[in-house]
């Protein structure tokens with residue numbers, strides 16, 4: 001069963017709660033507990049938070065060692081989740097749409113009565129879950145470059161701020177690598193925008209296969225890309241830059257159109273702001289261009 005995407009989550013599919021439970025149920029102790037859960041779930045649009053609330057309520061039915069949620073926008077685990085002797089899987093279905101796959105782990109068996117109670121609890125989650133899925137998907141889309149699927153400038157800015165804060169707290173290190181294609185404009189001018197787009201997609205893919213961490217690669221629009229390096233990767237930033245230049249040089253479309261890449265790198269200095277670090281990388285990039293392109297320069 002595939003998990004539905006944002007475009008597939010449709011409002012007209014909404015079920016009425018009245019159809020799920022009777023008045024008698026709502027006035028019972030269990031029904032009221034479920035209403036409380038529903039009210040709590042409705043206060044959050046964060047999938048991790050909702051999972052946490054749901055896991056606590058499910059833990060009142062059976063002591064659980066873990067709850068995992070698999071959705072089209074990512075996988076989540078309740079805090080402290082661990083495997084256990086018994087597992088129970090469930091599909092969270094809203095009419096014919098599979099919103100998520102859920103897995104419970106417990107050291108106690110999932111009896112038919114426990115499963116039934118969990119199912120009733122799951123129903124409470126369907127609408128808040130659908131809303132959180134929509135919001136998460138929109139947030140993810142707002143941070144992505146639509147042409148290449150890489151993180152966009154906004155995502156880069158957020159990630160750079162976080163990387164600097166973490167480096168300050170942990171006395172760690174981080175570096176910014178800016179990559180700009182050489183002679184790219186002539187591809188657009190001579191062969192059209194589609195040929196230019198094909199090159200940008202191919203470059204993104206070549207960079208992606210060269211790097212280890214996928215989420216540290218960004219495109220700012222135009223022919224400019226960025227890589228955020230943290231931890232041990234920072235010490236080999238120049239090597240990584242050279243590897244990227246080489247990967248682009250070997251790329252078929254780039255060879256065909258004599259497109260190469262120039263790279264500027266700056267390593268974060270203690271107390272340096274995000275914008276100063278970025279400016280230093282940008283200056284290094286222009287030094288690489290001025291020195292004849294197709295090369296790496298470190299600030």
Ligand SMILES: Nc1nc2c(ncn2[C@@H]2O[C@H](COP(=O)(O)OP(=O)(O)OP(=O)(O)O)[C@@H](O)[C@H]2O)c(=O)[nH]1
Pocket residue numbers: 147180181182183184185186188192193194195196197200221222223289
């Ligand atoms: N195909 C395509 N072109 C784009 C896109 N965004 C910006 N561009 C074009 O990318 C080009 C970038 O220009 P430059 O970086 O100055 O061109 P260049 O030839 O690489 O110049 P150097 O860096 O000096 O080698 C411009 O022609 C923009 O119109 C896009 O999404 N797709």
